[in-house]
Amino acid sequence: MLRFETAGESHGECLVATVTGLPAGIPVSAAAVDRELWRRQQGYGRGGRMKIEADHAEIVSGVRHSQTIGAPIAILIRNRDWQNWTEALPVENFEGAEEKKRPVTRPRPGHADLAGAMKHDFRDARYILERASARETTARVAAGALAKAFLAQFGIGVLSHVVAVGPVRLERRACWEELKALSERDEILLGCVDAETEQRMKAVVDEAYRTGDTVGGVFEVVAHGVPPGLGSHASWDTRLDGRLAQAIVSIQAVKGVEIGDAAQAASEFGSRVQDTIHYDAEGRRFTRGSNRAGGLEGGITNGEDVVVRGLLKPISTLRRPLESVDLATRQPALASYERSDVCVVPAAGVVGEAMVALVLAQAFLEKFGGDSLRETRRNFEAYLDQVRDF
DSSP, rough: OOOEEEEOOSSSEEEEEEEEOOOBBBBHHHHHHHHHHHHHOSSSTOOOOHHOOOOOEEEEEEEEEEESSOOOOEEEEEEGEEEEETSSSSSSSSSTTHHHHHOSSSSTTHHHHHHHHHHHOSSSSSHHHHSSGGGHHHHHHHHHHHHHHHHHHHOOOEEEEEEEETTOOOOOOOOOOHHHHHHSSSSSOOOOOOOHHHHHHHHHHHHHHTOOOOOEEEEEEEEEEEETOBBSSSSSSHHHHHHHHHHHHTSSSSSEEETTHHHHHTTTTTGGGOOOEEETTTTEEEESOOOOOTTTEEEEEEEEEEEEEEEEOOOOOSSSSOOETTTOOOOOOEOOSOOOSSHHHHHHHHHHHHHHHHHHHHHHHHOOOOOOOHHHHHHHOOOOOOHHHH
């Protein structure tokens, strides 16, 4: 089974991603992984941390001569900011360390600070926020880049775009070619495929900057070229829509998920929601008149693009802090502030791509297996013949 884990703290020495279960023979480009890390750092509204870090993936195991070897893969991403935190967050205690700490005793509303401190019995939320920070998603993106490389061998691509920032929303669908062009840009504003809408989004971020606030939005992840038959209807935990939803909501600040046109469909009659079924005799395949289901029916992919949206709340760290309580004195206080972002919706979309790619790669290997890429491809091509003969 394909599995991944991440480790590391926001201001620690490095972040770590481990990936196990990928078959041998997948071409891996370190430059391609770094490109994904770069994409995650972009977007109007990012804070000062992104000016410090220039994320680079060090693949230290599981890849040799630019191919996976069927062994666990480990990736390190070093934190440049660690040099400013070596005494505040040492691995081993030392005499005088107490004076070097940077305690956080005024928890931020909406952050993991207070809940985590109570759970782990800390009077200082520093250790909580260091791991709860969205800096952790850097390691997810590195792992997701490997999943993308695997899926690409079977003609599957995973990309994202921003459909809303604050109250400004893209009022049309984006095609796959637009998403590809967006992903290839060397300058990223807010990750929207429509220039006029993107400028209106920028005005919302400017207002948040001006007032010391933050702003959220909605990103959409599209997986193109996904075959029918991934996932299962048979058990609740094998339904692919549920697994994708959990993966998206696990991203920091994401509070909701939508698959296909779920929100609109909830207010419609069934005759206006379902995707009609047709047959292309020449291509020997079933097609749909629309894709309101987002490529999933009964927890199974149906051959259309998989479309998943993440609803991202405004991040919790505000330059104009909200009311809180000091953990040491129990007295009213303004919440702590650390260098932070104003808008992270484009970056969250890139993280969403990684999570969708990892879940799809898991489901793909569950169905087709294989210890080598050639074996997986043989199984996949035999299945496609079966589907064409259906």
